[in-house]
Amino acid sequence: MTIDASLDKRLNKIARNHERMRRNGVVHRVGKDGLIRSRPRLVSDRFPLKGVMLIVALFVAFKSLLFAQLGAGNYAEKIEALRSGSMIERAGAVLMQEEPVTVAIGGYLNQFIAQR
Numbered sequence: 001m002t003i004d005a006s007l008d009k010r011l012n013k014i015a016r017n018h019e020r021m022r023r024n025g026v027v028h029r030v031g032k033d034g035l036i037r038s039r040p041r042l043v044s045d046r047f048p049l050k051g052v053m054l055i056v057a058l059f060v061a062f063k064s065l066l067f068a069q070l071g072a073g074n075y076a077e078k079i080e081a082l083r084s085g086s087m088i089e090r091a092g093a094v095l096m097q098e099e100p101v102t103v104a105i106g107g108y109l110n111q112f113i114a115q116r
Helices: 003-024 049-070 072-083 087-096 100-114
Strands: 026-030 036-040
Touching: 003 036, 049 072, 049 087, 049 100, 072 087
Parallel strands: none
Antiparallel strands: 026 036
């Protein structure tokens, strides 16, 4: 590698870094030696998978608790009542229908609800 190639490589890295700073913003840090260093802010363009998974888990927990508290028969009756309602109620019935995970977690939670 020649001196010019090395210099070009360093200049390209500096240009990319400054472009990222312009686009994403800057974070300033003070190092142990007292120098203030500027770095580009880290920005994630990904889909927030953790947030979606948390919402799904909370929704399944809610359904399971409702299933445990109402019981299988009453829960099925409530879902049937939703199925005969408006379009929004029918969509709610589709979301609230019981699946094996809800039944399993609801059965487990039923032990604690029945003790009261």
